[in-house]
Amino acid sequence: EVQLVESGGVLVQPGRSMKLSCAASGFTFSSFPMAWVRQAPTKGLEWVATISTSGGTTYYRDSVKGRFTISRDNAKSALYLQMDSLRSEDTATYYCTTVGSYYFDYWGQGVMVTVSS
Amino acid sequence: DVVLTQSPATLSVTPGERISLSCRASESVDSYLHWYQQKPNESPRLLIKYASQSISGIPSRFSGSGSGTDFTLSINGVELDDLSIYYCQQGNSLPLTFGSGTKLEIK
Numbered sequence: 572e573v574q575l576v577e578s579g580g581v582l583v584q585p586g587r588s589m590k591l592s593c594a595a596s597g598f599t600f601s602s603f604p605m606a607w608v609r610q611a612p613t614k615g616l617e618w619v620a621t622i623s624t625s626g627g628t629t630y631y632r633d634s635v636k637g638r639f640t641i642s643r644d645n646a647k648s649a650l651y652l653q654m655d656s657l658r659s660e661d662t663a664t665y666y667c668t669t670v671g672s673y674y675f676d677y678w679g680q681g682v683m684v685t686v687s688s
Numbered sequence: 689d690v691v692l693t694q695s696p697a698t699l700s701v702t703p704g705e706r707i708s709l710s711c712r713a714s715e716s717v718d719s720y721l722h723w724y725q726q727k728p729n730e731s732p733r734l735l736i737k738y739a740s741q742s743i744s745g746i747p748s749r750f751s752g753s754g755s756g757t758d759f760t761l762s763i764n765g766v767e768l769d770d771l772s773i774y775y776c777q778q779g780n781s782l783p784l785t786f787g788s789g790t791k792l793e794i795k
Contacts, residue, residue, distance in 0.1 A: 608732075616724070616732065616775055618784040632783045666731060673779025674722040674738075678731040 573597040575667045575679035582685045583657055593650040593667030593679060600648035604670035607641060607652050609663035610681075617663075620652065621670055634660075657686045690714055690778050692787035700793040705766050709790045711759040711776035720780035721759045723752055725772045726789075732775065736761065768794050 579591040591607070607619040620641040621630045629641050640653040650667055664683050668675040691714040701707050711721065723736040734743050736752035739759055749764045761774060771794050776787040 615788050616726075616777070616786040618777075618786070621784075630782055671737065673720060673784060674734060674777065675724070675732075676734055678733065680731055 573669070573677045575669070575677060577665065577667050577679045577682035580665065580682035580684045582687060584688050585658060585686055587657055588653070588655045589657060589684060590654070591652040591665055591667075591682060591684070595648045595650065595667075595669075598669070598677075600643075601645035603676075605641075605643060605650045606668045606670045606675060607650075608666045608668055608675060608678075609661075610666070611660075611663045614663075619665070622650070654684070657684075659686050662686045689783055690717060690781060690785050692776050692778060692785055694774075694776060694787035694790050696790060697788070698791045698793060700795055701766050702795045703766055703768060706762065706764045707766055707792075709761040709763075709774055709792075711754075711761070711787050713757045713759075713778060716756045717778040717780035719755050720778055721752075721754065722777045722779060723750075723761045724775045724777065724786075725770075726775065727772045735774075766792070766794065770794070 574596045576594045583589050606621040609617050622641045626643045638656045642651045662685050664681040666681045667679040669677045693712045695710045719739040721739045724732040725735050726732040740752045751762045753760050773789040773791045775789045
């Protein structure tokens with residue numbers, strides 16, 4: 572059974588940093604591209620970033636480019652999202668997902684990130 | 689960016705009805721259009737990929753159709769368990785984008 576378990580969410584002040592982690596199990600992690608998708612409170616879904624199987628290729632939405640870094644450790648079956656210079660508009664539940672051909676197969680339970688002073 | 693417009697925003701239905709939800713793209717996305725279901729307080733799950741391809745484990749009452757700019761998600765015989773928000777998503781070009789969702793209410 573595919574399992575994706577996110578961690579690291581917390582309350583953080585604007586301008587500070589936070590790193591999210593996603594522990595994957597139940598599938599061959601190194602064979603799948605991965606992504607982060609977020610959802611602001613009471614809002615819709617928003618793609619954040621995608622990473623290739625090797626980690627050598629990454630894609631970001633414009634609003635997080637230069638501030639967020641997606642990475643992975645295939646030996647540990649782990650996905651990460653380093654978030655710097657956080658803004659109030661980054662407040663959301665962040666989901667770790669597997670990626671098919673530009674669709675999102677499996678989703679974690681999500682982790683809440685609140686950016687507020 | 690490709691804008692996906694979903695309609696209606698909210699749909700109130702009676703169990704057993706056959707319904708159709710619409711997703712319209714601002715430019716052609718070929719068949720790279722996918723549908724998700726998000727139940728209250730749960731994570732989204734993939735319902736349909738590539739406009740009409742079924743997903744293992746998803747009930748057969750869910751089906752999709754369309755190509756280019758106009759897409760439809762149909763539910764043949766709505767059940768109480770279908771109370772959810774339904775999102776479409778395009779995978780034809782970056783940034784990947786989602787529609788704003790259709791909320792399904794069960795009478």
